[in-house]
Amino acid sequence: MKRVLFPAVVMAALLPAATGAQSPAPVVVQDGAVQNNMSALDGAPAPKADPQQSRIAQEPGLAGELLAAIAAERQALKDRTEALNLRESEINFASAALAEQERQLTALKEEIHQLLGLAETRHSEDITRLVQMYRAMKPAEAAAILSNADLEVTVLVIAAMPERDSGPILARMNMTRAQAVSKIILERSRLPGDQRLLNLKIN
Structure with missing residues (x-):
């Protein structure tokens, strides 16, 4: 086993000899102890080796596997981002297309x-002209035409006329037609907006 002497220790041992004092026995240490003692003398702790780095250094294939895993993870992250x-x-x-459809719909x-x-x-305007036309006729002539006209047209014309004009025309229409027209006008006045002719039969 190799033996070494600390230079500082040697100097400390030689100084008493020069003054006539008895020299202490030389200190003998091993190589590893020299490094630890030198670190202790410098005031810094000895560095500790990283187990993971030691493992990678001892297993060269492990470093390649880690690099491959990191590359695969980066590629997966890139694919996910894309x-x-x-x-x-x-x-x-899709939002732009929907907005355009809404604009077109509006x-x-x-x-x-x-x-x-x-x-x-x-x-x-057509009803107004039609009413004016029937008002210009004699009541008997208007009644004869409206008695054979479409029921809805008859109702529209009679309902749009002033009472002084529609009364004489209704009086000269056949009774069934006059009753039907009167009933529809009455129902429409009770339910505004409902202009459907339901369950109405004219014999």
Whole structure:
């Protein structure tokens, strides 16, 4: 076994000899103890080896496996990120398409509303002209025509006329027709907006 002497210890042993004092016995230590003692003299603890690093150093194949696992994890994370980005793009596209459909639907509703308003206006104008035409006739002539006209048309015309004009016309219509028209006008006045002719039979 190799033996070494600390230089500082040797100097400490030589100094008493120079002054006539008895020299102490030399200190003999092993190589490992020298390193530990030197670290202790420097005031710093001896470094400890990392078990994981020691294992990787002892097993070269383990480092490759760890690198492969890390690479696989990164690739999986990248794929997941790309999938999420694609999904986000699809959602944004669908949202934009839905917004466009809503815009078109709103425009279509507005167009339909305008057309309905125009149709209602024209319908009212047509009824007004029709009423004026029947008012210009003699009551007997108007009654003869309305008695054979569509029941809904007859009701619309009679209901739109002032009472002083519709009364003489109803008086000259056949009784069944006059009763049916009167009943419908009465029911419509009780239920505004309900213009359906239900369970009405004319013999």
